[in-house]
Amino acid sequence: MSLVKNNLMTVVKKQYVFKLRSFSRFFLVIIATQILGMLFALSNAGGMSATSNEIYSFSIDYNSSIQVFIFTIACVAGITAFLNLKEYKDIDFTFVSNRMSSNLSNIGFLVSLSLFGAITSALSGVSIRVIKYLFISSSKIAEIGFFLTPLEIMCSIGATFLYILLLSSVVYFCTAITRISNVFIIVILAAVLLLPQTPIFSNLVSFYGKEHNFFFFMIKTMITEVLFFLASILVSNNMEVRG
């Protein structure tokens, strides 16, 4: 039993390292996406508002790094979908491997990608603040919202990582079931279009997005991620070797 496990882990490790090398361009995609997000954020995409009376007039430029977060999460979701494409799947068979090792190495790669995306996305928020600080006088920047504590930055990295991985696990599962039958493509598309209009969707958003305790949020997202990844493994294990 121990020998089998070791063999599996060795293969998974080899495949993981191989994927890190051969799919390293995906890290560049994330960087490019984040730079695009930063450009959006720096171009005052956050909006403006103005208020005045007969003497005083105030205009406020809103800034945030939400664009980087959204771009990153969408980018990793896109990469996850690519990983389950046949061309990418076939790379696994350059090794003596099975579906299990392929999935585990994919999950490992996605975890690495999500972690990279989360760290750089959260730190982009700091970079955006630094760039703004360098180009406009600090007397024109509101103190409120500008300064982040180390704990807030860590919290941002952690939550971003969990959100990216959550979406990634859902996309991974969706792409896994589409390999069983193309009917699932229609089912998923219908779900994507219809689900946001149902109360289930708002309940789901509240379930994760309105959890204010980081520990419980972590538990909720991690359980969901494990379930989706497990389901993906089960689904693909039932497929033929080169399905």
Added chain:
Amino acid sequence: MRNKYIRLIVIAYISFNILSVIFYCTIPNENFVQSKSSVASNQFENMQNEIKNNPQLLTLRISDDKYNFKNYTFDYEGKDLEISIAKDDHQIFINRKATDDNKIEVYWYPGPIEVNGIDFTSVLKEPNIKLNQSKLNINYEKQKYSFTQFSKDITINQFYEKKDNEINNGSTGFGSSLLYIRIPKNLKILENEDFQYLP
């Protein structure tokens, strides 16, 4: 692209982010538009309540450093005085002195101005107060302020009490400034219903 170059780009990008964080940690919390929200409003409100109950207290408050009244003094030997104020949302208190010292003293206290929960009272410019023959003119320059406000990421706000909405929907209000004018005993003021005479 070769892995070597990809690795270089990734390292460069991470280094840029780390350097940003290091630089960010050294930014002094000075000169920023401070968010002493409601400090000026509370102080102003307290003073208003005090004056309402005991108008004489205003005479004490003008010399209190805590309140930082701006003071203007004019020599005036005329018999009548007209007071002209460009901005009409003022509370104007007039106190007739016990003596005829031929001096008009004007004390100005800015009304609290809060925009998006940020207190701008301290950065407001004082009014131009000039005595022109028998007319005391109180004018304000039009003042424009623009500033940048950052909102924290949703991934931060989700776990912290102070939600981003509270920042963006922070209170906005323009308070009326307070003018306290001390005039010589026998100076006649051209009547204006907005003036409140203190005994």
